[in-house]
Amino acid sequence: MAITIKDIANKAGISAASVSRILTNRGRFSEATAQRVRQLAHEMGYYKNQSAADLSQKESRVIGVLVPTTHTNFADEIIKGMQTKAFELGYELLIAFVETDSQQQIKTVKSLLSRQLLAVVMLAIDIEDPVFEVLTKADVRLLSVSNQLNNVIPSISSDNYAMMHTIVDYLYNQGHRKMALIGASNPDPIVAILRRKGFIDALLDHGITYNPDFIWGVENAYQTGLDAIKKFGNPLPFTAAIGSADIISIGLLNGAKDAGIAVPDDLSIVTIDGTELTQITRPILTAAQQNFAQMGELAITTLADQNLSPHTIIFTDITLKPGDTVANIN
Amino acid sequence: MAITIKDIANKAGISAASVSRILTNRGRFSEATAQRVRQLAHEMGYYKNQSAADLSQKESRVIGVLVPTTHTNFADEIIKGMQTKAFELGYELLIAFVETDSQQQIKTVKSLLSRQLLAVVMLAIDIEDPVFEVLTKADVRLLSVSNQLNNVIPSISSDNYAMMHTIVDYLYNQGHRKMALIGASNPDPIVAILRRKGFIDALLDHGITYNPDFIWGVENAYQTGLDAIKKFGNPLPFTAAIGSADIISIGLLNGAKDAGIAVPDDLSIVTIDGTELTQITRPILTAAQQNFAQMGELAITTLADQNLSPHTIIFTDITLKPGDTVANIN
DNA sequence: TTGAAAGCGATACCAG
DNA sequence: CTGGTATCGCTTTCAA
Numbered sequence: 001m002a003i004t005i006k007d008i009a010n011k012a013g014i015s016a017a018s019v020s021r022i023l024t025n026r027g028r029f030s031e032a033t034a035q036r037v038r039q040l041a042h043e044m045g046y047y048k049n050q051s052a053a054d055l056s057q058k059e060s061r062v063i064g065v066l067v068p069t070t071h072t073n074f075a076d077e078i079i080k081g082m083q084t085k086a087f088e089l090g091y092e093l094l095i096a097f098v099e100t101d102s103q104q105q106i107k108t109v110k111s112l113l114s115r116q117l118l119a120v121v122m123l124a125i126d127i128e129d130p131v132f133e134v135l136t137k138a139d140v141r142l143l144s145v146s147n148q149l150n151n152v153i154p155s156i157s158s159d160n161y162a163m164m165h166t167i168v169d170y171l172y173n174q175g176h177r178k179m180a181l182i183g184a185s186n187p188d189p190i191v192a193i194l195r196r197k198g199f200i201d202a203l204l205d206h207g208i209t210y211n212p213d214f215i216w217g218v219e220n221a222y223q224t225g226l227d228a229i230k231k232f233g234n235p236l237p238f239t240a241a242i243g244s245a246d247i248i249s250i251g252l253l254n255g256a257k258d259a260g261i262a263v264p265d266d267l268s269i270v271t272i273d274g275t276e277l278t279q280i281t282r283p284i285l286t287a288a289q290q291n292f293a294q295m296g297e298l299a300i301t302t303l304a305d306q307n308l309s310p311h312t313i314i315f316t317d318i319t320l321k322p323g324d325t326v327a328n329i330n
Numbered sequence: 331m332a333i334t335i336k337d338i339a340n341k342a343g344i345s346a347a348s349v350s351r352i353l354t355n356r357g358r359f360s361e362a363t364a365q366r367v368r369q370l371a372h373e374m375g376y377y378k379n380q381s382a383a384d385l386s387q388k389e390s391r392v393i394g395v396l397v398p399t400t401h402t403n404f405a406d407e408i409i410k411g412m413q414t415k416a417f418e419l420g421y422e423l424l425i426a427f428v429e430t431d432s433q434q435q436i437k438t439v440k441s442l443l444s445r446q447l448l449a450v451v452m453l454a455i456d457i458e459d460p461v462f463e464v465l466t467k468a469d470v471r472l473l474s475v476s477n478q479l480n481n482v483i484p485s486i487s488s489d490n491y492a493m494m495h496t497i498v499d500y501l502y503n504q505g506h507r508k509m510a511l512i513g514a515s516n517p518d519p520i521v522a523i524l525r526r527k528g529f530i531d532a533l534l535d536h537g538i539t540y541n542p543d544f545i546w547g548v549e550n551a552y553q554t555g556l557d558a559i560k561k562f563g564n565p566l567p568f569t570a571a572i573g574s575a576d577i578i579s580i581g582l583l584n585g586a587k588d589a590g591i592a593v594p595d596d597l598s599i600v601t602i603d604g605t606e607l608t609q610i611t612r613p614i615l616t617a618a619q620q621n622f623a624q625m626g627e628l629a630i631t632t633l634a635d636q637n638l639s640p641h642t643i644i645f646t647d648i649t650l651k652p653g654d655t656v657a658n659i660n
Numbered sequence: 661t662t663g664a665a666a667g668c669g670a671t672a673c674c675a676g
Numbered sequence: 677c678t679g680g681t682a683t684c685g686c687t688t689t690c691a692a
Contacts, residue, residue, distance in 0.1 A: 001447065004685055015663045020687060027688085028661060044497035045467045048476070051384040052685035055668045069410055073403075080399055083427050087434070092441060095425040097413050104417070111422060114380035116332065137375050139332070222610055250610050257612050280552055280580050282587050334669055345679045350671060357672085358677055382669035385684045663692080669684105676679080 003046040011044070012037055019156045023048070042113020044084060054116065062092045063303060064112040064120040065138075069097045072220075073246065073275050074292045075123050078145055082121070089304055091118070098125070105131045113138050119303045121145055126189050143308070145299050146292070148190040154312035156298050158290045160191050163318050164198025165205070167242055167270050167288050170320055172206050175330035176240040176268060179203070180214040182228045182252060183244035195272075214238055217248070225251015226258075234259045239329060240268040251287055253325070264327035274321055283324035291317040340375070342367055353378070384446065392422045393633060394442040394450040394470075397640045399427045402550075403576065403605050404622045405453050408475055411626020412451070419634055421448070428455070435461045443468050447533040449633045451475055471530050473638070475629050476622070478520040484642035486628050488620045490521050493648050494528025495535070497572055497600050497618050500650055502536050505660035506570040506598060509533070510544040512558045512582060513574035525574060525602075545567055547578070556579015556588075564589045569659060570598040579615055583655070594657035604651055613654035621647040 005019040012019070014033060021027040022034045023041065039044075054060060063086065067075050071161075079095065086093050096112055099104045109131055112120065120140035126147065127135070135142060136152075144155040171179055184195045196215055203210045216231065217224040225248045228241070243249030249271035256263050263269060263283060271278060274289025294316045302308060335349040342349070344363060351357040352364045353371060365506055370376075384390060393416065409425065416423050426442055428435045442450065449471035456477065457465070465472060466482075474485040494511075498606060501509055514525040526545055533540045546561065547554040555578040558571070573579030579601035586593050593613060601608060604619025622648045632638060653658050 006685075016686080017688080018662055020685095021662090024687080030661060033661085046675080047440065047443045047446075047468060049385070049446060049685050050441075051381040051446065052668090053687075054381040055379070055670090056685080056687040057387055057668085069413075076399075079427065083399075087437070093426075096423075097409065107417070109345075110377065111380075112375045116377075116381065138377065247610070254610065254612050280577070280584065282584050320589060336669075346670080347672080347680075348678055350669095351678085354671080360677060363678090379669050380686090383671075385686090386669080386671045387684085661692105664690090666687105666689085668687090671683085673682085674680090676677105 003044045004049070005046075008037060008040050008044060010011050012040055034130070060116045060118045061090060062094050062115055062117050063300070064115070064117045064243055065093055065095045066112075066120065066122045066125055067095060067097050068125050069099055072124055073277055074146070074273055074290070077211055077275065078123055078296040078299075081293035082300050083296070084293075085297040085300035088281070089300060091300060091304070102128045102130060103107060106134055109134055113140070119143060120148070121303070122149070140268065141303060141308070143299055143303060144164035145295050146290075148194075148313065152310050154302075154308040154310060154314075156295050156302070156314045156316065157191070158318050160180070160194035161198040162315075163272070163288055164195055164242075165202040166318060166320055167272075168199065168202035168206070171240045171242075171268065171270065171326065172216075173269070174328045177208060178214070178238040178240070179212075180216065180228075180232070180238045180241045181244065181249075182241050183214050183217040183220060183224050183248040186218045192244075199242070217244075220245050220248065222251040224248050226255040228252060229255030229259050229261065233322040234261050236267055238262065239266075240270070241325070242270060243271045246271050246273040246275050246285070246287070250277065250281055253281055253285070264325050268327050268329075269325040271325075274319070278321075278323065286323035286326045287321045287323045289319045291319070331377070333374045334379070335376075338367060338370050338376060341402040342370055390446050390448045391420060392424050392445055392447050393630070394452065395423055395425045396439070396442075396455055397427050398453065398455050399429050400467060400550075402454055403607055404476070404603055404620070406625070407605065407622035408453055408626040408629075411623035412630050413626070414623075415627040415630035418555045419630060421615060421630060421634070432458045432460055436464055439464055443470070448474060451629055451633070452477070452479070459546070464489070466558075471638070473629055473633060475625050476620075478524075478643065482640050484632075484640060484644075486625050486632070486640040486646065487521070488648050489645040490524040491528040491531075492645075493602070493618055494525055494572075495532040496648060496650055497602075498529065498532035498536070501529045501570045501572075501598065501656065503599065504598070504656055504658045506537060508541075508544070508568035508570070510546065510558075510562070510568045510571040511574065512548040512571050513550060513554050515545050516548045519647060530574070547574075550575050550578065552577050552581040554578050555583070556585040558582060559585030559589050559591065564590065564591055566597055569596075570600070570656070573599060573601045574604050576601050576617070577604045580607065580611055583611055583615070591592045595656050598657050599655040599660075601655075606653075608653065616653035616656045617651045619649045619651045621649070
């Protein structure tokens, strides 16, 4: 059996109540006994039984985080951001990986909910309805990061619509007129919808009527990039492609290489995300870089601050980070 | 305030004790009332207060996992393996990311320890002494995965020594006589020591005296690969290089490309790890692939089975997975 | 400044 | 098969 405050109290010849007050720094106590108690606690190898503490206190400082197991290489960055801020503000993170299997998701979520959480943060997850129901029924604060969920729960993400303008403007200024958007034609997710709309509108702003064929590719996967090149053939009917995720863009890059298409001379590429992956390609990818660390930190601070309205949307920064995959063809 | 078993008991007109028995499926009860209770629990949106349960039960089924924030792209795979098995056997995973900062590590570990864990699993972590002390002082089972820790705590990993033989034999059979080992010259970690020793011994087995200069590079980083090529120049004094991690090998690959060294014609590369990263390079990397999912699953099953001796070492499989980065120069 | 005592919610033992 | 009750470790009034 582990050491308890009672053990410490006995040894120090005071009551458990006092030990508790001292160790939690609440209420009044004399610095003298405090010294002694802290010393004893250290010596005896005492660890607070957090379960007991949680039980006796009302509020919880645990934030659950749902992370998709489908490898999104930016989840780490968001988590790191959250971790940093949580640590700073004295919150605890309970991270749970969820599969795409909805049955497993529910079980995981329920096990999370058993921990009387302050909030649940969903990272880049498109939650399915049954899971969503479970979540809303329980009274925890909810927050979606890097994804917007039907405007029914607050979210923190990049401004996907505006981001597309930034990218299209950039390419336009480099002389590109025919552009493709690869990997955002999935009909459902809000993010994909916003990106498509942003893409189309940005082109229109420059007087370019978009070609529906040039919005192609559903899966957020390496293979999508490879397939895109195969589909459009050599020579490609466009001069620039926007990859809707780094891993897609790497697929584009390798697909182009396999097909004998030179990047950036025959094909310019701008990738969305800008994780570390973009640094290990040749040529180095030009990226619309999302600020994932900022998303993570903001997630914690906003949760700490207050209850958000379900319609709150917070946008984080985007940086266009030049690499070597865009040619100026003016 | 959330729903408790008492609430359910009241509504069902029975005692809390019975509700508990039914919901945990322990002891005896009539199926009739069980039906009613389960129904009520569902309707009322009841979630077990795990803190209370933990408090009243002796044994905990929570396993803490320490994961380094330094991006090792195989940590995910191990965690996934653990998650799968844990889910199956009814264990809960509490994942904590730790920085390299030892002060932060201690605080994180202490907060973990407050959750009266069954065990703490360390993923590919070289724990520093102060942290290690904290961990051993607390009475939790410890387990190191993908790393061996001084033989003082049990571990699950690849057989790093044997792995080097497999790799060297493979390269030897392809006609290579001059080989370098990049990224394992860090003096401390046991893994690096084993790899160096395996490398040297394997060469000796083939009657090759190793060249100490050819074991180079400390950091487990992309830059290490790039730097290695710069250091050895063009033409390289060896025909094959073994990268001690995928990210290092990608550095080698890109460094070679930048220097006009053809892979595999002028330089063959075998990478250690074989994560998904190896599939997105051109050419595709030949890899000594570690079985990370297996490590994760084994971690849980061995922890579940019994207390291990501190000297237990369990080895997982290695597969030599051919890619396009090794040339036959016979 | 300190102590006694009442919970927090779930479990388990012991009667009935 | 079911109910009462003590218990887990900590926090928090309320008195002293």
